[in-house]
Amino acid sequence: MKKTIPHLIFLLFIGLSLLSCKKTAGEGGSANIRGSVWVEDWNTAFTIKNGEYAGADTDVYIIYGNDLSYGDKTKASYDGSFEFKYLREGNYKVYVYSKDRTFTSQSGDTVFVKEVTVNKRKQTITLDQFTIYK
Numbered sequence: 001m002k003k004t005i006p007h008l009i010f011l012l013f014i015g016l017s018l019l020s021c022k023k024t025a026g027e028g029g030s031a032n033i034r035g036s037v038w039v040e041d042w043n044t045a046f047t048i049k050n051g052e053y054a055g056a057d058t059d060v061y062i063i064y065g066n067d068l069s070y071g072d073k074t075k076a077s078y079d080g081s082f083e084f085k086y087l088r089e090g091n092y093k094v095y096v097y098s099k100d101r102t103f104t105s106q107s108g109d110t111v112f113v114k115e116v117t118v119n120k121r122k123q124t125i126t127l128d129q130f131t132i133y134k
Contacts, residue, residue, distance in 0.1 A: 026064040026071060029088030031118045033062070035127035036080045037096060041134050046101045054080030055096075055132060063093040070095075089118050098132035 037055030042048065060082045061070040076082045084094070093115050100110040114127050 026088055026090070027086050029086060029118075030122045031087040031089065031120065032083055032085050032124045033087060033092060033094060033116060033118070033127065034081065034083045034124065035060070035094065035114070035130065037076045037082065037130045037132060038080055039132055039134055042099075042101065046133070054078070055130070056080060058096060058132065060130075061095050063095070065090050065092075087118055089121065091115065091117050094127060096130050096132055099134055101133050 037058045037060065038052065039055045039058070040052050041050040043050065055076050056078045058076040058080070059073055060076055061073045062084050063069070064071040072084060074082050074084065084092075093113050095111050095113040097109050097111055100108055102110075112130055112132065114130070116125050116127065118125065
């Protein structure tokens with residue numbers, strides 16, 4: 001009996017420690033962030049628009065909180081829609097890559113970022129549409 005009391009106290013301490021930890025942005029919750037991608041297809045000089053269409057199979061990335069790199073990525077569906085599910089409360093950055101129509105990027109690409117805060121457990125946030133250039 002004397003040996004089990006220290007074990008119980010230890011387990012109680014561990015349990016309370018886990019409950020007191022503040023969970024940061026990321027997976028493990030019940031919130032969702034949705035959006036869509038629209039593509040404007042241009043010639044290489046961006047002088048003639050060849051067409052517009054839903055951004056099917058476009059890579060969409062999400063950064064959790066203050067992380068330096070993306071925590072997850074998904075591909076947009078056939079209609080350009082995407083969704084990141086099972087998120088906890090916190091701050092997120094959702095981004096996509098696009099051709100740079102301003103010709104200021106040496107790589108020829110640029111990134112469009114939308115910052116969003118999930119502040120309710122079961123919240124669904126719909127972002128404004130991303131418009132990218134190809």
